[in-house]
Amino acid sequence: ADRACRKIAHIGGHPHPDLLALRRLDAFKEIAALRGLQHVELHTDLQGFHFPEYERLAERLLEEHPDVDGIFASSDIIATHALKVCQARGRRVPQDIKIVGYDGVSLRGLFSPDLTTVSQPIAEMAQKAVDLIMAQVQGDTVPMENIFPVELIQGGTT
Structure with missing residues (x-):
């Protein structure tokens, strides 16, 4: 099907220059x-x-962009709030507007339709963080x- x-639109939290969310925003603008x-x-x-x-x-x-037919939210949490607002305003998801989140957190399946998301390997990231902290404690230089x-997990919002 043609999606x-x-x-x-890109919606998200504060695009602080030190946060990875700003790099996601830059990539969004580049691809668009x-x-x-x-x-x-x-x-x-x-x-x-x-x-x-x-x-x-x-x-x-x-309100400001009624012709928007796609939303990329910088987190799954923001995407679920966008889904709630779209549904409350009578915008059918995914027929009228498509929504993609970012994170791949477990809440994505709690909503209907379930959220399409860019999933991060959260357990692997957590393990790497622990390994890096342990290496630093031992005096090692860490990257x-x-x-x-990341992986696109197709849900019902696209």
Whole structure:
């Protein structure tokens, strides 16, 4: 089936320059430009998790850009709030608007439709963090950047 969107949005938390979320945003913009897609970006001014703000962000997106037919949320939590707002406003997901989250956390299956997400290997990342801390404690030099593979988990929101 054709899942192509014409105008996509990136919604997320504060795009702080030291956070990986900013790199995701940059990649989003790069791919949108390469594909010639219209795109918009909306972000909170708050750092940290603030759930009511995520719903306000999604509501603002739908008010200011009613022609948006695709949302990439910088986390699964933000994506689920976008899903809730879309459904409350009568926007059918995925027929009218498609939503993709990022993280692959276990809550993705708690909603209907279940969330399409870019899944990170969370257990592997946690183990690596512990290994790096132990190495640092022992006086070893550790790499500042570690790259893990991600996987698109297809759900009902696309």
